Amino acid sequence: MSKFYYNEEQDSYDAIVVGTGISGGWAAKELCENGLKTLVLERGRMVKHREDYPTANMDTWDFPNNGELSPEEVAKQFKQARTGYTVRAPHNFWFVNDLEHPYNETKRFDWMRGYHVGGRSLLWGRHSYRWSDIDFEANKKEGIAVDWPVRYKDIAPWYTKVETYVGISGEALGLPQLPDSVFEPMMELNCAEQHVREKVAEKFDGRVITAGRVAHINSSKKFEGDGRSKCQYRNRCIRGCPFGAYFSSNSSTLPAAEATGNMTLRPDSIVHEVIYDPDTKKATGVKVIDRVTKETFEFKAKVIFLCASSMASTAILMQSRSDRFPNGMGNDSDQLGRNIMDHHLGVGAAGKLDGYEDKYFKGRKPNGIYVPRFRNLGGKSNMKTFKRGYGYQGSGSRGNWEEVVSELSHGKDLKEAILKPGGWTFGMGGFGEVLPHEDNRMTMNYDNLDQWGLPTVTFDAEFQENEWNMREDMKEQAYEMLSKAGLRDVQAFDRPGALGLGIHEMGTARMGRDPKTSVLNGYNQVHAVKNVYVTDGAFMTSAACVNPSLTYMAFTARAANHAAEQLKKGLL
Template sequence: MPGDSVYLNTKVVHQNTYDAIIVGSGVSGGWAAKELCEKGLRVLLLERGGPVQHPSYPTSLMHPWEFEHRNSLCKADREKYPIQTRHYSINEDNKHFYTRDLENPYEEIKRYDWIRADVLGGRSLLWARACYRWSDLDFEANLKDGHGVDWPIRYKDLAPWYDYVESFAGISGNRDGIPHLPDGVFQPPFEMNCVEKDFTAKIAKAYSTRQVIIGRSANLTAPLKGRGVCQSRSLCHRGCPFGAYFSSNSSTLPAAMETGRLTIRTHALVNKVLYDEKKGKATGVEIIDTETKQTEEYYAKLLFINASTIGTTAILLNSVSNRFPNGLGNDSGQLGLNLMDHHKGLVIAADVDGFEDRYYKGRRPTNMYIPRFRNATEATGDFLRGYHFGGGAYRTRGQAEGIGEELKANMSEAGPWKISIYHFGECLPYQENKMSLHPDKKDPFGRPIIQFDAQFRDNEKRMFEDAAKTGVELFEKAGYKNITVSGKISFPGNANHEMGTARMGRDPKTSVLNAFNQLHAVKNVFVTDGACMTSGSCVNPSITYMALTARACDYAVQEMKKGNI
């Protein structure tokens, strides 16, 4: 891919009309590009950010001493990224992937940490790569406890598509036989260290309802086409030149380009979807070139809006017409509502005696994992839904004593073992948690700015408190010492798992999308990113986005062949 703002596919005459347009190049947008191109469509992929070409990530091979501020953000950076720096993941070595907040303002009626990328590949370059299938515990939750609306699909509908995307993406893990955390198509797992194995055995002995497993991660332990295995460098956040973790840049976009049917246009901020009221269909999109601020239009029979949960819904809300005065496909009035994210923020740590004759190798890219047991294998009357734990054990450094050579020698010795865990918990789909377009304020491109009004409520707070007590209990059962609990519940957005705002459902009166991620009211528009989610589960959603996208693409092309799109 050339390094300018437009990637022109030499096998396709460049023009403004395509078979399909995809908005957004992250996890779901990249999958849509691969699937639609491989099914024979000429595809235009629009990305608001700048180009990033695999494997040429600018800092991926730099040494720590080559960074001016030793990989810390300076004062000027923190002023430039006041929202992004609310999150742990932005540093000097990857700040160029993130959105500059001052140039992309939004309004917080209640605090919302919108952490976002602004490059080709989106947050597929920045995600933590945890991949866990959802089960019917998740897909049936709304129906059973009455929160939100019922999902129009069940696990059996997605199971073959999980198989399909896992085989291509490359997911490492064990087949653990946990009914509510289904096994998948896995590469060999990473290995736990000695203390984690000790913890696993002790929890298995103490509980029949709780398990500790190695995390399932989109990091290769065996090579795939054009991609090498994980080097355990713990530098994924810079972009991986080995292609060892799944990203759009290393995986789906090269596959799409290989077909000769993909054109990528960067610096293309989609402003709205164009709608033909006579045909009852979308005809294309209007973009704003982020460098020139000029508008252009592109046309297609099929549209996939995958600009991330917030970006996608903002585009739909801004796409008004006589037919849709409140946003494209918004007959139900649900666009922007039911905004969800996982809550986090808890850290529980303990000292571990012994094992001082053993160490570990490399920087493993995944954690040990404790699948949800609350309201799954164990009942609780305190709250609905549940949470999981992740974490790991590690050796501390030696004592920082002495000066000069003595200090260096002491610090080079390994210290005692410690173990720590964190939690991720589900947020219920509250209609009151929402995003909307400001009626008056505009961004530098003349678009209405987004405003957020969302918060974690009593159910999430009770879950957080339970996780704190239960985490302590786990370490006490294992016989570990000096247990500490720290942290407070996060603000929505900070887990980077924003979901909802254009939910799937069975009834067009209460949902935006049908069982195939198709707008109920506009049959040639699909949404398969986090906006489509009807509930949030407590497990990471990205592999579910991939499966939903592949399934929706298959359906969309079949409908096109039938003349229904």
């Protein structure tokens, strides 16, 4: 991203994209490559690839207090601090100040946000898995929520397109519940991970342990983007990757969009409303507040893509009120803001593995193991206590000198202990599907405004019976697998937290076949306003049990190409 430009005199474009994260980057790339003059609006600050990753090459000793934040700094992220995820000096600057960006909770909701160019594509965990027809068909078969208007065959070509561009490291398994991707070489398992893999395969029919499928280049193959190269196994990904080894908007899709000459990027642009024309029954543009100056603008376009994140895109639709849409644009079904989903996690087991004292590993690979779903797939795998399923992520590692700090050894014995690696441990935690429920929802509070005069979001959502029942099995099976794999001192754990902790918030503007029960159609278009597309997590009709970003990318690429075709045909 060598140069971005904004012409104050231009206010009309072919397309507008709101947001620059995983979905926004793909929308920008595909629209621009289809020849559309595209305005990309980001509510946060500018971030340039490499130039603006200030801690990417810093070591632990370069940070005051070992990277721990002061109580005063933690207080600025008091809600996000509940998660333990954001409050570290190497990366806390990516996450918003909760005091400056408030939201409301009827029930606890952990909303982690990064407002800057690139969004959470700079921060994501990068696990990338395809859905299967088991996922797309589950709602219909079980009579839950509404049926997806698409099936795997509709999305499969777009998964392939995205994976070929992104670079997904992984191993082909041939599992019906987890279709294989176009893979980069798998990141090798260490000896502890390989040990557990072999023992689980030996003792559990139908259970597989593989390496996590992650969006990292793991070969010398050339990928499009800003100097993208092979992963260096530094595991500092969340700080921003100067090598472009992991996929982000900043290193990949935004430079591709810029290279066409069709993209205009305007950071510090808070979109709060989509403008509706009742005569044409189309959107004509968006209203924007400049984050810094608080000036107001209107930009016009033939097609609009909302990619601001699940909750932010829906908030924009909710604020887009008119005589035609008094309760928010596209809300004829009263489903806007409802059916919040995430993945529930924080449950699993860990233990110690004896042996392999002569084994160690080199580098810090940015992934561990993955256990694909093995519940409710038919036959003996079916459960009576809960629907759907879960997977596990985890890793094996060796302890280090920190383990001896609290010991009573001293002198020569202490020095020798510090120089030797500790024993091997292995842990795994579950990622379970959350079902869609209409009463898990967000609303807009017009009595509690933010500093730009906009209403704040209120969350009223919680885990329900199916999730709680699933967690019992997640804990029991993790304990059983590690115990039968020969680990000792195996301890099960269950720390449920709240919705949002999985950082996979989904739903609130779901897809469906019927405008009476859904907000979007099968191409991500608002049913009643066909030139408005929503392609971030808001469109999700169910959640599956795998990380969702790869699915967002595939649907976004498909929707952007659909929009370009429709425009060329004069249908938008």
